[in-house]
Amino acid sequence: MTVDTATVLAGPPAAAALIASAAGQAAHLPVVPHLVIVRVGEDPASVSYVRGKAKKAGDSGLRSTVHALSETTPQSDLLSLVASLNSDPDVHGILVQLPLPGHIAEAAVLAAIDPDKDVDGLHPMNIGQLWSGRPTLAPCTPAGVMALLAHYGIPVAGRRVVIVGRSQLVGRPLAGLFLAADATVTVTHSRTRDLGTVTREADILVAAVGRAHLITPDMVRPGAVVIDVGINRVVGEDGKARLTGDVHPDVATVASALTPVPGGVGPMTVAQLLANTVQAARQQLSQTSGVPGDLVR
Amino acid sequence: MTVDTATVLAGPPAAAALIASAAGQAAHLPVVPHLVIVRVGEDPASVSYVRGKAKKAGDSGLRSTVHALSETTPQSDLLSLVASLNSDPDVHGILVQLPLPGHIAEAAVLAAIDPDKDVDGLHPMNIGQLWSGRPTLAPCTPAGVMALLAHYGIPVAGRRVVIVGRSQLVGRPLAGLFLAADATVTVTHSRTRDLGTVTREADILVAAVGRAHLITPDMVRPGAVVIDVGINRVVGEDGKARLTGDVHPDVATVASALTPVPGGVGPMTVAQLLANTVQAARQQLSQTSGVPGDLVR
Secondary structure (H helix, E strand, C coil): CCCCCCCCCCCCHHHHHHHHHHHHHHHHCCCEEEEEEEEECCCCCHHHHHHHHHHHHHHCEEEEEEEECCCCCCCHHHHHHHHHHHHCCCCEEEEEECCCCCCCCHHHHHHHHHHHEEEECCHHHHHHHCCCCCCCCCCHHHHHHHHHHHCCCCCCCCHHHHECCCCCCCHHHHHHHHHHCEEEEEEEECCCHHHHHHHEEEEEEEECCCCCEEEEEHCCCCCCCCECCEEEEEEECCCCCEECEEEEEHHHHHHCEEEECCCHHHHHHHHHHHHHHHHHHHHHHHHHHHCCCCCCC | CCCCCCEEEHHHHHHHHHHEEEEEEEHHCCCCCCEEEEEECHHHHHHHHHHHHHHHHHHHEEEEEEEEEECCCEEEHHHHHHHHHHCCCCCEEEEEEECCCCCCHHHHHHCCCCCCEEECCCHHHHHHHCCCCCCCCCHHHHHHHHHHHHHCCCCCCCCEEEECCCCCHHEEEEHHHHCCEEEEEEEEECCCCHHHHCCCCCCCEECCCCCCCCCCCCHCCCCCCCEECCCCEEEEECEEEEEEECCCCHHCCCCCCCCCCCCCCCHHHHHHHHHHHHEEEEEEHHHCCCCCCCCCC
């Protein structure tokens, strides 16, 4: 008896295609799109993520600047910096790396970013535009998931999508994007009863909770496409830490296609950030100089 | 053999309770909350709705003003009026009755209303706040549905909710409110395959499409609670027009509880508008005079 194994939906080729498309658009602009990343404190994961984003921006022909502020930076100083970036015409995209230290109100900072420069897509205006089905800068991870599915030619319209997790960053906006793409969308969370019954209804199952191996093979309809957004640091029997997703590896014997962790959705998030930066630059340049810009994907 | 019949979830008592609560809050304010309704053109349904809203506001002890503009009003004139209402401290709530004539861009008008005075809850900022789970003025019909369920003591947390229809005014924001209330939420629409299979999963089924009698008894799980948001004008065999919902009357033999049409969700929409007006007034007065205001429901 042979065990079927799911097709691997690798992130890097899809991310490379997304970046190539964005870089191609950037090449037609009169200036190099400029992404500014603001980091507060020295959280090791944040330091690593910010470094990766800035490097990828440079490799892709974009300009990037990182402002690294101390852990004790007052909220007012951060807001002042954001205000100055908002008014600087040489800055096209602003990303404040989350999480912020506990003394800073994240919502206040996100809402202070000019929505037109909000390449993280987390400003309430942009979330509102997303749910209104209007052109918008969409949050990077959800938009990256949609780009990954498109890259691999996986149809979404009319299919049942179940999202496990209702976070502001992933679950909720992803539901809005799938709905705009004509999927029948269900959102589940910690209060959902009999989770397996719900997840088995999915043609496309997305796990975005942050609990290692929450999704087991019995929770997956045979042939479903499974997208694993989780990135969990677990310590193996050998005592070594490694990254693993929200989906148990054995799901590969049930699913028709599955994203790996790492190397699945993660690269898409960074690629989408760069695509959003180019999109923001195009839009800002079209407002000031008449260069065609179009926020519609 | 007896046929069980669903409990009728009548709107008027729930609406009266919501209005009484809002009026009680308004009585503690130093001014009478003032709702301004703007209507453009003479669409008979709009004329009737606006008249009903203004009358209910007056009956409830609120102040209301109606601006009735001609069908040919330029968009710039409408935007000027909105701007003057935004800056008028004596105006606490602004409602522009939809639909607007075809030469006016609804999205531009809705986005021009001060989000703090947007008692219809349709400004992108307020939609964004709704989906961020933060305090907000929520759209009246969706918030009215939640208030109706609360009035009748129907639990929402952990239950499966299926919403038929993904409109900006009802389906989408209602999904956000149910999700914030810990329901497991599915949104269906015209592209959903095998709609009956999905609707039968619902503990609470909401029909908000605008198609008379779309939901038939075979599409409802026995014992489900059914909320009928549809208001459809149909002509009977006697040649007379009457109002009917999206839910077939025979669903009453399957459901445990059902809202009538008319007299179900409709009165809740108007009641929620008044509650939003009081909420907006409290918030604005707390910003200017220190009167306690709290947008959290």
